[in-house]
């Protein structure tokens with residue numbers, strides 16, 4: 001029932017609306033999810049289960065009923081907490097297409113000089129194109145740009161621009177949907193939404209990133225560290241928090257060499 005409802009909702013409403021409606025929505029559904037079977041490290045909530053989520057066909061047990069985190073947000077949160085100084089060091093951060101569960105939490109971190117950016121979202125601090133970033137070189141300690149590069153026609157331009165605005169020694173988190181069964185491929189001639197869905201996994205994706213993603217990032221000039229915190233977390237906790245879908249288990253830290 002809930003699965004069907006969410007599937008219908010994500011089909012009918014544009015993404016901007018969904019973001020606005022989502023807070024109200026989370027208040028309405030929360031009473032039905034009271035329990036202690038799953039836990040969200042982002043908001044600290046525990047629930048009977050997570051909400052279903054997905055474009056087209058919704059899948060069970062994915063979205064936090066309180067902060068609306070997905071698996072990848074929960075894993076990245078733990079990574080930033082456990083493996084970086086993101087929550088403690090004075091860092092200048094640029095966050096593209098800021099994810100709902102992170103936005104107010106990152107903004108509240110006193111140690112960060114935190115700026116959000118988006119191509120056109122009214123809630124972003126700056127309107128920036130990731131393939132031509134209107135910011136000076138060597139400016140940011142951290143750039144976060146998740147689930148954007150699969151939509152961008154020239155990913156190499158975006159990689160080069162992100163690297164340019166990072167300070168030497170700065171790092172970026174550039175998560176993308178990965179199909180671990182294939183190597184990265186794109187075909188700019190494919191513009192039909194149905195064909196994009198079939199080949200690239202979503203109607204508005206212009207490429208499919210694959211198992212070679214670390215090499216793609218290295219070719220773009222980053223020093224890449226493949227972090228496996230996912231595998232370091234005890235099985236029980238990992239299952240309780242639903243931390244990754246297949247292909248999302250590794251977090252790639254992309255550093256600009258000094």
Ligand SMILES: [Zn+2]
Nearest residue numbers: 040043064067
């Ligand atoms: Zn949560």
